[in-house]
Amino acid sequence: MMNDLLNIKTVFIISLLWIFPLKGSAKVKDSLSVFETLNYWEECDICGCSGNGGSMGYGTLLNNNFVGLRYINQHYRSLDGIYNNSPWIDEHFNTLQAWSQIKVSEKITLNAILPYHFHNRQFEDGETQNISGLGDINILAFYKLISPKMDGWLPEQEVLFKHSLSLGGGLKAPTGEYNRANNEGSVNPGFQVGTGSWDYIFATDYLVTYKTWGAGALLNYTIKTENADAYEFGNQLNYGINIYKNITTNSIWGLTPAVGISGEVFGENKNYGQGVRDTKGDIVFGRLGLETSYNRFSMGVNLMLPIVQNLNSGNVEAIQRLGIHLNYTLY
Numbered sequence: 605m606m607n608d609l610l611n612i613k614t615v616f617i618i619s620l621l622w623i624f625p626l627k628g629s630a631k632v633k634d635s636l637s638v639f640e641t642l643n644y645w646e647e648c649d650i651c652g653c654s655g656n657g658g659s660m661g662y663g664t665l666l667n668n669n670f671v672g673l674r675y676i677n678q679h680y681r682s683l684d685g686i687y688n689n690s691p692w693i694d695e696h697f698n699t700l701q702a703w704s705q706i707k708v709s710e711k712i713t714l715n716a717i718l719p720y721h722f723h724n725r726q727f728e729d730g731e732t733q734n735i736s737g738l739g740d741i742n743i744l745a746f747y748k749l750i751s752p753k754m755d756g757w758l759p760e761q762e763v764l765f766k767h768s769l770s771l772g773g774g775l776k777a778p779t780g781e782y783n784r785a786n787n788e789g790s791v792n793p794g795f796q797v798g799t800g801s802w803d804y805i806f807a808t809d810y811l812v813t814y815k816t817w818g819a820g821a822l823l824n825y826t827i828k829t830e831n832a833d834a835y836e837f838g839n840q841l842n843y844g845i846n847i848y849k850n851i852t853t854n855s856i857w858g859l860t861p862a863v864g865i866s867g868e869v870f871g872e873n874k875n876y877g878q879g880v881r882d883t884k885g886d887i888v889f890g891r892l893g894l895e896t897s898y899n900r901f902s903m904g905v906n907l908m909l910p911i912v913q914n915l916n917s918g919n920v921e922a923i924q925r926l927g928i929h930l931n932y933t934l935y
Contacts, residue, residue: 663705663715664895664904664931671704672931679923682792682916684727691728695792698722699739706934710751713770717742721780721797737781737797744774744805752813765814772807776826784833791919793837793873793883800831818848830874838871838884846891862893866908870915885915887922900933 664670678697683690703717719739726732752766780798787793807824822844830836846864866889873883888911895904908925915922 664902664929668713669705669707669934670902670931671702671934672929674701674703674927674929675699676701676925676927678925680792680920681923682920685791693725693727693792695725695795696723697794698724703929711748713746713748715742715744715746715774719780723795723797725795733795735783735786735795735797739780740776740798740803741779742774742776742805744772744807746770746772746807765812767810767812769810770808772805772809772824774805774807776801776803776805778802778831782831782833782835784835787835791882791916793835793880799828799837800833801829801836803828803837816850818850820844820846820848822846830877834876836874838873840871841869843867844891856899858897860895862891862895864891865889865911866891882917882919885913885917885920887913887915889922889925897933902931902933904929904931 676697676699678699680695680697681692682695684693685691699719699721701717701719704715706714708714718741720737721739722734722736724732724734748768748770750767750769752768753763776799778798778800780796780800782796782798782800786795804827805824806827807822809820809822811818811820813819822842824842826840826842828837828839844864844866846862848860848862850858850860852858867887868889869886870884873880889908890911891906891908893904893906895902897903904927906925906927910922910924913922
């Protein structure tokens with residue numbers, strides 16, 4: 605797995621280096637068209653994100669209105685027991701998502717994600733466990749409270765700095781199956797394809813741009829409810845700061861690298877109304893991303909590596925997250 609991580613990092617660094625020769629001949633483009641609707645934030649259930657597909661965001665850097673597919677791989681390891689000398693379980697959470705973002709008016713944007721999960725974990729004795737199935741669908745609406753000021757027709761009327769603020773809300777529906785048996789004997793309750801609960805999401809993002817540069821501050825909070833099996837995942841706070849650069853060589857092809865940090869804070873889970881020990885935690889990721897577009901198609905890759913973490917009192921460790929997407933712009 606260490607070799608796999610090194611390969612991922614190498615490919616990403618080469619991709620970034622490939623950008624720089626284009627920069628000298630790049631045509632300067634207003635960043636507003638790229639960063640107008642980001643909604644680029646994390647949304648996961650602790651230690652696996654099974655409930656909503658391990659989402660690495662609800663939107664992209666290059667698409668305002670799109671439909672597409674996204675693959676996400678998350679790698680964790682967790683203790684197979686409650687003792688310090690218990691063996692470690694190697695866990696991979698894989699998700700294939702159908703997702704879309706639709707701008708229905710100048711102020712309102714709708715986002716939807718329908719995930720399919722295929723998770724697996726391997727025990728020290730060589731035994732494996734696999735689960736798969738439809739996940740929990742996510743639907744959100746964002747309202748642009750502050751819209752960026754548009755440029756005038758004359759060069760002297762150009763506005764160098766623009767900013768926008770969007771507020772959003774939505775829900776996660778229990779379309780995925782929750783199986784209590786998957787929690788038995790494991791310190792990682794996130795090994796599920798669904799939480800079995802209706803959850804409510806509140807989100808906001810603030811964006812400022814300068815020419816071809818953009819920076820965003822992102823914040824969201826998820827209220828989680830008890831499912832039919834009397835299990836309730838803890839509420840969750842997500843935050844992030846990201847910086848972007850738009851590079852174009854002509855009107856139909858563009859590149860956008862991104863760098864930032866993302867944080868997640870998880871509350872304690874409950875079982876029959878009682879707190880479940882060692883189920884809360886927090887983590888901070890470093891994030892690198894790259895997107896490229898050609899005509900109506902765009903592709904992107906995002907790599908997230910943990911900087912500092914304390915998940916389930918140290919009984920669960922995040923190794924990495926990797927997301928790859930292919931989108932088609934509607935209009």
